[in-house]
Amino acid sequence: MQRIGVFVCWCGSNIAATVDVKQVAETLKSEPGVVFAADYQYMCSEAGQNLIKDAIRDHKLTGVVICSCSPRMHEATFRKTAAAAGLNPYMVEIANIREQCSWIHKDKAVATEKAIILGRAAIAKVHLNAPLTPGESPVTKRALVIGGGIAGIQTALDIAEAGFPVDIVEKQPTIGGKMAQLDKTFPTLDCAACILTPKMVDAAQHENIHIYAYSEVEEVKGFVGNFSVTIRKKARMVDPVKCTGCGLCTEKCPMKKVPNEFNLGMNNRSAIYIPFAQAVPKVATIDPAYCIKMKTGKCGLCSTVCEAGAIDYTQQDELVEEQYGAIVVATGYNPIKLDQFDEFAYAQSPDVITSLEFERLTNAAGPTAGTLLRPSDGKHPHTIVFVQCVGSRCDGGKGKSYCSKICCMYTAKHAMLTREKYPDTDVYVFYIDVRTPGKNFDEFYRRAVEEYGVHYIKGMVGKVAPQADGTLLVQGSDLIENRQLRLNADLVVLAAAIEPDASARPLATKLTASMDTNDFFTEAHPKLRPVESPTAGIFLSGACQGPKDIPETVSQASAAAAKVIGLLVKDKLKGNPCVAHSNEMMCNGCSSCEKVCPYGAITYVDKEFRMPDRTTAIRRVASVNPAVCQGCGACTVACPSGAMDLNGFSNSQIMAEVDAICK
Amino acid sequence: MSDTKRLKEQILAISGVNPRKCMKCGKCSGACPAYDEMEYHPHQFVAMVEDGRIDQLLASDSLWMCLSCFACVERCPRQVEPAHLIEGVRLALIRQQNQNHLHAEDIPPKLNDALPQQAIVSAYRKYSK
Structure with missing residues (x-):
């Protein structure tokens, strides 16, 4: 028989105003096994904790029941208290008489009765509690960052600076991500390349950073502190060690009509290419879909001109397996496809472009060398219409329900820069709301209006129609003036909504990391744990978690790095002892548990058993890896033979609680 | 229930439209080909029904200027469906007239x-x- 102490907390008036705490303590004192019962104003205070410690010592308690707030709030506190008094912390049970009782009831008599029942259930459970000891697992002191945009680069640099080795896996031939495609950045208008490319070089040259460019994560096994990741290094057909990045091959390549994805298809590149001049690593890559040699076997010109002898047409994808303690997701975003939005004539007219295309049109390294020219005829546009919220804030099938967050600011930037460089251009911005919460953001937008004379129109464009004279008829509403506007524009720029990169969803499955309905990664807590995934050891950096601008992305990237460093400095991780285990004699090897386990903690092993008739038999039984198991209990429910059980929440404990409540 | 409130509920029931979904972007009125013919424009129909200013709509010729081309329905980002609401106001008026x-x-x-x-x-x- 356990010797149980019951401690009823008033929580000031939170509990005591609705529950007769004295009566609860008094009634529970007569429960079997209870040798001590007390109530106190604030059980979590130092005095309250001392009350518990003294009772454990004086009354030789073997179990403790705290009737207080939710275990989410103070279970850890009271377990520490018990441990300090020499009691196993897992001999403490919480009866939640605040959130599940006093806060939701008004009638004191009813609430008191319920509090007693909840206390009784906890006492019934403690009778079956057994001391538990958490296991320990070692930590591999190396981190993996998936995605080499500004988020991934910043996270990797911060972790590397703290002295831990980091690998960056980037699926494109170069790191840099979306920021490498931008022209200037708001609100200070520094040139994106000027602030990004030094960081790219820093990452490449850092002794603790290894970059797997043109590579993808193939498989993830293991658990926090002990991940094993298979990385697919895609065949570039170029030896990255020998290639000097001279670019001669790209000049001589006869296949020059490949849409250049770096310029969003607004000009062409060759089949062997280096995405842009500051690419890191600066190594050529052969595009097998267009390479004449790869397709027909004839050509080989790049191999002939390459003085380094780096071209290798026989190169195959290579799989490497690496060990990591922590994984950071930094997979970023993409603008959505606009084929659902016919009214803006994006597909009909080359002069209707997205904002990211506009960035390339104004970028000195872009298809027009930075001169703003219409894609259709290469002429200077005199009237430009920007349309905001294209596909953002949509309810239903088309577009996204959320605000893409960055568009108001980059549109103000585009409008301002256009007026600055081409004062003879009329610039109109159709907006629903201008959202500029950020340091110096609203001042920036007001400058576009007040100093640069950008015409901001409250309303939405309903139709864009290409005209015979090559202009675009833009019809939209001006809600302030209560009129319908018709403008003849030379160029229409659509602020397309942004969505998570398509690679995020399959990656989340590999990592068993949760996502929301929009495919953004879910954080462990929206306010208090914003850079961690609920899956231990997985961290979130940048726009993969939600739309973000550069300042916010960099902040989050550094925050994620801090969390990773906090994990990697530990030599060993203490596990959660409340994990599942299988009774091998009862297990029938059906695999039901393995199928429902969301963490991949269950494997099946063939084991030799001594049978009743003194023969031995080999049976297939479930085995739980306690370091991976998160104690969710799905397997205990799925197991048809009752072999699976959860430490601290065993089937018999739960039944005892139910019995106590139904008594 | 006041007459206005009853009328509003009748219109919402007929049309199946929830005007509170409107985020006042004005895309309906930006798309409307009959805009210039109307005293009250599609976005105003939505706001005025929600606000209970239905008598003004019933008395206005705008009711009959809507072509039911459904451009607003197609383009509304919030699926408010202004043309269905306008049809609801029309039907409410017709039903009133038939009550002799x-x-x-x-x-x-x-x-x-x-x-x-x-x-x-x-x-x-x-x-x-």
């Missing part, structure tokens, strides 16, 4: 021997509410 308050007790004095019994019954069905 024929009550059962009004019938005996109007009876005429030459009138077939069936015509009296169908008139009652048609004109009483």
Whole structure:
């Protein structure tokens, strides 16, 4: 028989105003096994904790029941208290008489009765509690960052600076991500390349950073502190060690009509290419879909001109397996496809472009060398219409329900820069709301209006129609003036909504990391744990978690790095002892548990058993890896033979609680 | 319930539109080909029904200027469907006009021997509410 102490907390008036705490303590004192019962104003205070410690010592308690707030709030506190008094912390049970009782009831008599029942259930459970000891697992002191945009680069640099080795896996031939495609950045208008490319070089040259460019994560096994990741290094057909990045091959390549994805298809590149001049690593890559040699076997010109002898047409994808303690997701975003939005004539007219295309049109390294020219005829546009919220804030099938967050600011930037460089251009911005919460953001937008004379129109464009004279008829509403506007524009720029990169969803499955309905990664807590995934050891950096601008992305990237460093400095991780285990004699090897386990903690092993008739038999039984198991209990429910059980929440404990409540 | 409130509920029930979903972007009015002919524009229909200013809409010719081309329905990012709401206001008006308050007790004095019994019954069905 356990010797149980019951401690009823008033929580000031939170509990005591609705529950007769004295009566609860008094009634529970007569429960079997209870040798001590007390109530106190604030059980979590130092005095309250001392009350518990003294009772454990004086009354030789073997179990403790705290009737207080939710275990989410103070279970850890009271377990520490018990441990300090020499009691196993897992001999403490919480009866939640605040959130599940006093806060939701008004009638004191009813609430008191319920509090007693909840206390009784906890006492019934403690009778079956057994001391538990958490296991320990070692930590591999190396981190993996998936995605080499500004988020991934910043996270990797911060972790590397703290002295831990980091690998960056980037699926494109170069790191840099979306920021490498931008022209200037708001609100200070520094040139994106000027602030990004030094960081790219820093990452490449850092002794603790290894970059797997043109590579993808193939498989993830293991658990926090002990991940094993298979990385697919895609065949570039170029030896990255020998290639000097001279670019001669790209000049001589006869296949020059490949849409250049770096310029969003607004000009062409060759089949062997280096995405842009500051690419890191600066190594050529052969595009097998267009390479004449790869397709027909004839050509080989790049191999002939390459003085380094780096071209290798026989190169195959290579799989490497690496060990990591922590994984950071930094997979970023993409603008959505606009084929659902016919009214803006994006597909009909080359002069209707997205904002990211506009960035390339104004970028000195872009298809027009930075001169703003219409894609259709290469002429200077005199009237430009920007349309905001294209596909953002949509309810239903088309577009996204959320605000893409960055568009108001980059549109103000585009409008301002256009007026600055081409004062003879009329610039109109159709907006629903201008959202500029950020340091110096609203001042920036007001400058576009007040100093640069950008015409901001409250309303939405309903139709864009290409005209015979090559202009675009833009019809939209001006809600302030209560009129319908018709403008003849030379160029229409659509602020397309942004969505998570398509690679995020399959990656989340590999990592068993949760996502929301929009495919953004879910954080462990929206306010208090914003850079961690609920899956231990997985961290979130940048726009993969939600739309973000550069300042916010960099902040989050550094925050994620801090969390990773906090994990990697530990030599060993203490596990959660409340994990599942299988009774091998009862297990029938059906695999039901393995199928429902969301963490991949269950494997099946063939084991030799001594049978009743003194023969031995080999049976297939479930085995739980306690370091991976998160104690969710799905397997205990799925197991048809009752072999699976959860430490601290065993089937018999739960039944005892139910019995106590139904008594 | 006030008459305005009843009328509003009737219009919302007929049209199936929830005007509170509107985020006042004005895309409906930006798309409307009949905009210049209208005193009240599609986005105003949505706001005015929600606000209970329905009498003004009932009295306005704007009601009959809507072509029911459904450009607004197609383009509304919030799926408010202004054209369905305008149709709801039209139907509410038509139903009001048909209420000529024929009550059962009004019938005996109007009876005429030459009138077939069936015509009296169908008139009652048609004109009483």
